[in-house]
Amino acid sequence: MDVKSDQFIPLANIALNNESLQQSMSLLGKGLAYKRKLAIAALPEFETLRNEARDIKDHTIRHLDLYLEKFEQAVIDKGGHVHWASNDEQARQFVLEICQQNNAKRVTKSKSMVTEEIELVPFLEENGLEAVETDLGEYIIQLRGERPSHIVAPAVHLSKDQVAETFYAHHQKLGFNEKLKDRVDMVAEARQVLRSKFVKADVGISGANFLVAETGTIVLVTNEGNAELTTAIPDTHIVVTGIEKVIPTMEDASTFIRLLARSAVGAEISAYTSFLTGPRREDDKDGPKNFHIVLVDNGRSGMVGSELQEMLRCIRCSACLNHCPVYLSVGGHAYSSVYSGPMGAVLSPQFSNITDASHLPSASTFCGKCEAVCPVKIPLPKLMRHWRNQAFDKKLSEPTLRWGLWWWSYLNQHPKLQQRLVNIGLFIMSHLHKKDFISKLPGIAGNWTHSRDFRKPAASTFQSQWKKQQQRTRGGHHDS
Amino acid sequence: MSETMETKPVALFLTCLLDNLRPNIGFDVVQLIQACGFKVEVPEAQTCCGQVNYNGGDKLSAQQIAKQVIDVFLPYDQIVAPSGSCASMIKNHYPTLLEDDAVYADKAYALSLKTFELSEFLSKHADFRKTDDNLTLDVAPIMAKVTYHDACAGLREMDIKDQPRALLKSQSIAIEEMQEPETCCGFGGIFCVKYPEISDHMVTKKVMDAKQTNAKALVTGDLGCLINMEGKINRLGLDLPVFHFAEILANPQLITNSAMAINTVVDDEDSATIMRNEAL
Numbered sequence: 138m139d140v141k142s143d144q145f146i147p148l149a150n151i152a153l154n155n156e157s158l159q160q161s162m163s164l165l166g167k168g169l170a171y172k173r174k175l176a177i178a179a180l181p182e183f184e185t186l187r188n189e190a191r192d193i194k195d196h197t198i199r200h201l202d203l204y205l206e207k208f209e210q211a212v213i214d215k216g217g218h219v220h221w222a223s224n225d226e227q228a229r230q231f232v233l234e235i236c237q238q239n240n241a242k243r244v245t246k247s248k249s250m251v252t253e254e255i256e257l258v259p260f261l262e263e264n265g266l267e268a269v270e271t272d273l274g275e276y277i278i279q280l281r282g283e284r285p286s287h288i289v290a291p292a293v294h295l296s297k298d299q300v301a302e303t304f305y306a307h308h309q310k311l312g313f314n315e316k317l318k319d320r321v322d323m324v325a326e327a328r329q330v331l332r333s334k335f336v337k338a339d340v341g342i343s344g345a346n347f348l349v350a351e352t353g354t355i356v357l358v359t360n361e362g363n364a365e366l367t368t369a370i371p372d373t374h375i376v377v378t379g380i381e382k383v384i385p386t387m388e389d390a391s392t393f394i395r396l397l398a399r400s401a402v403g404a405e406i407s408a409y410t411s412f413l414t415g416p417r418r419e420d421d422k423d424g425p426k427n428f429h430i431v432l433v434d435n436g437r438s439g440m441v442g443s444e445l446q447e448m449l450r451c452i453r454c455s456a457c458l459n460h461c462p463v464y465l466s467v468g469g470h471a472y473s474s475v476y477s478g479p480m481g482a483v484l485s486p487q488f489s490n491i492t493d494a495s496h497l498p499s500a501s502t503f504c505g506k507c508e509a510v511c512p513v514k515i516p517l518p519k520l521m522r523h524w525r526n527q528a529f530d531k532k533l534s535e536p537t538l539r540w541g542l543w544w545w546s547y548l549n550q551h552p553k554l555q556q557r558l559v560n561i562g563l564f565i566m567s568h569l570h571k572k573d574f575i576s577k578l579p580g581i582a583g584n585w586t587h588s589r590d591f592r593k594p595a596a597s598t599f600q601s602q603w604k605k606q607q608q609r610t611r612g613g614h615h616d617s
Numbered sequence: 618m619s620e621t622m623e624t625k626p627v628a629l630f631l632t633c634l635l636d637n638l639r640p641n642i643g644f645d646v647v648q649l650i651q652a653c654g655f656k657v658e659v660p661e662a663q664t665c666c667g668q669v670n671y672n673g674g675d676k677l678s679a680q681q682i683a684k685q686v687i688d689v690f691l692p693y694d695q696i697v698a699p700s701g702s703c704a705s706m707i708k709n710h711y712p713t714l715l716e717d718d719a720v721y722a723d724k725a726y727a728l729s730l731k732t733f734e735l736s737e738f739l740s741k742h743a744d745f746r747k748t749d750d751n752l753t754l755d756v757a758p759i760m761a762k763v764t765y766h767d768a769c770a771g772l773r774e775m776d777i778k779d780q781p782r783a784l785l786k787s788q789s790i791a792i793e794e795m796q797e798p799e800t801c802c803g804f805g806g807i808f809c810v811k812y813p814e815i816s817d818h819m820v821t822k823k824v825m826d827a828k829q830t831n832a833k834a835l836v837t838g839d840l841g842c843l844i845n846m847e848g849k850i851n852r853l854g855l856d857l858p859v860f861h862f863a864e865i866l867a868n869p870q871l872i873t874n875s876a877m878a879i880n881t882v883v884d885d886e887d888s889a890t891i892m893r894n895e896a897l
Contacts, residue, residue, distance in 0.1 A: 153814055153818050462801045462819050463815060466815050466818045466819060467815060499811065500808075500811075500812050500815065501805070501808070502769065502801050502816075503672060503805060504773070504805070505773035506769075506799075508773070522672060522674070524674075525673065529673065529674030529676075530674075535811075538807065542673050542675050545670065546681070546682065548664070549665045549682050550682065552661065552663065559637050576852070581810050584811075584813040585809060585810055587813055587817075588852065589845070589849040589851070589852045590849075592847060592851070594637065595639075595640050598636050598640060599631055599635060599636045599639075599644075599659075600631070600661065603640075603643070603659050
């Protein structure tokens with residue numbers, strides 16, 4: 138996966154000044170966070186479910202190979218095919234080959250972050266296939282040539298007016314000549330456009346929210362119905378999914394289903410929760426004749442047995458994004474990765490490398506809200522700190538900061554020297570500045586005073602004042 | 618006379634920000650702990666808890682600093698820090714940081730058991746009237762309204778939420794909650810100078826939220842948050858003083874405009890605490 142976070146700061150600054158984006162982020166933060174809160178308040182066993190889900194995932198990860206093999210066998214028994222892709226290139230190749238083997242010209246796609254991760258659609262288009270995103274948000278950004286900015290709501294960064302512009306620009310050649318104003322009308326127009334795509338597709342590609350080892354079933358959690366049309370109509374269905382999606386049983390699936398929609402959008406359950414097992418059977422009215430699953434590794438197996446193992450619990454709910462004050466300030470595009478927000482800060486360096494992605498785990502205050510809302514209790518700040526350790530060892534941070542950290546560490550291990558130097562500094566400061574507040578500090582501290590003031594400290598440290606006070610007390614009075 | 622718990626001195630972990638930037642708060646903290654009946658000692662060889670290096674990815678330095686802190690503070694029975702993040706660093710992170718150290722792993726664990734954040738400590742040892750939301754105190758009517766910012770580490774790593782509020786309420790200070798008291802103020806240690814624009818965005822949101830409560834003051838429990846919010850408020854020219862809760866508890870007249878000390882009733886001679894306030 139290609140992540141270049143060196144543009145994070147300039148992109149973030151653009152985002153901070155983008156009024157339309159700020160409005161969208163405000164709605165996202167207030168809306169989904171609030172809905173989630175309500176949904177959880179109405180579910181007394183939420184905390185118990187979180188613990189169960191965490192335990193199921195931890196258990197599964199510890200036996201990932203066994204569960205994946207069990208899953209593979211179950212899929213094969215039901216008449217499906219399983220392909221093991223080590224990396225994104227292999228995964229793309231598998232999908233292309235399956236399409237070519239089935240003489241496919243047209244592909245429909247339901248939303249799958251893994252397909253974004255492996256950049257599947259451009260690859261298919263390069264190889265002569267028409268690949269249409271059918272998830273409304275993905276459809277919109279496909280028209281605009283953008284990457285998703287949120288793992289659940291890929292077009293959340295756009296306003297209603299921007300969508301209207303996009304539809305007007307691209308739908309005219311299809312016979313739609315009116316620039317729409319109403320959201321309902323826009324959805325209706327998209328629906329009309331996509332209808333023929335669904336029906337004409339040779340291959341449908343989907344992701345999977347969960348892979349049930351017990352039965353070889355894939356679980357799809359969606360709200361639009363596009364996944365059902367994508368997977369049931371064409372002759373061939375290809376599932377592209379990460380190996381960490383496997384869970385042991387259907388019973389386990391129910392635990393996660395109860396957590397997922399609530400954590401994501403505050404709904405008790407999504408509009409469509411589908412369980413798909415293998416190709417169509419003889420008496421099935423619909424369903425694909427050919428059922429393929431491409432299991433994608435791309436750095437995931439490397440997390441097993443590592444300090445990042447807990448990240449494999451992630452069920453891609455987006456609660457961490459929706460509550461992260463940094464994500465809500467700058468939106469997903471600033472991260473230059475399809476995985477943004479806290480979960481992206483942990484995964485992006487793993488799927489690419491820390492040198493390229495170093496800003497992502499760095500741009501956090503470690504407020505801990507992400508960990509607090511994660512349905513499977515992933516210790517996200519701890520995992521981001523792991524990446525910061527790596528970045529530090531690789532000397533990826535700016536020299537000023539590294540130098541500053543070194544000095545800070547040195548002085549703190551020489552308390553007497555530190556006290557002396559600080560007291561000298563405070564003394565100088567108290568004489569340089571006459572007012573209560575300082576509005577300009579030198580060097581990197583200038584980043585502080587660029588937007589806020591700094592109260593002038595006292596002329597000496599507490600320890601120095603305390604010492605004097607103690608001496609006075611001992612000098613003239615009894616011990617208190 | 619045998620030494621009771623109350624006569625064993627409490628070690629004050631100042632925190633680097635307090636020591637270097639806000640010594641006056643240190644004296645307030647000493648006063649509050651003494652009001653609980655404890656002697657206070659301020660070990661000399663203290664500097665920083667090491668969270669800056671720890672969160673900066675400099676694990677080695679963090680370990681070295683942690684060992685130093687442990688050496689200085691382990692001899693004491695109780696350690697109190699007027700900061701959720703520093704208390705948490707010692708209590709929650711030192712054991713993990715030093716888990717592979719043959720000598721210090723156990724020491725870090727031992728220190729973690731006796732390290733407390735200030736409001737946590739005061740809540741245990743202060744004897745104050747329990748209040749309810751209607752503030753039907755028979756002690757005194759509401760003297761002032763403040764709004765409270767929940768510092769992140771204190772809230773999420775030390776469970777500090779009700780304690781400072783209850784302590785303030787016991788002094789007839791009501792809390793007018795802002796819309797998002799638990800949202801990060803944007804300080805984040807190095808974060809505020811490494812990502813200054815994002816930090817500015819966050820602190821602006823925070824102080825505007827605090828201002829719209831029309832509270833007399835903004836109160837919090839961590840100095841990083843304090844200097845961050847105070848600096849922004851001053852730059853924006855908003856009329857909203859910012860205090861550490863220790864300042865208010867030790868000097869309620871800072872916001873109540875009352876020259877009178879506020880006394881609570883002593884239940885009995887041996888009872889641990891009284892929030893006493895000397896008129897300054």
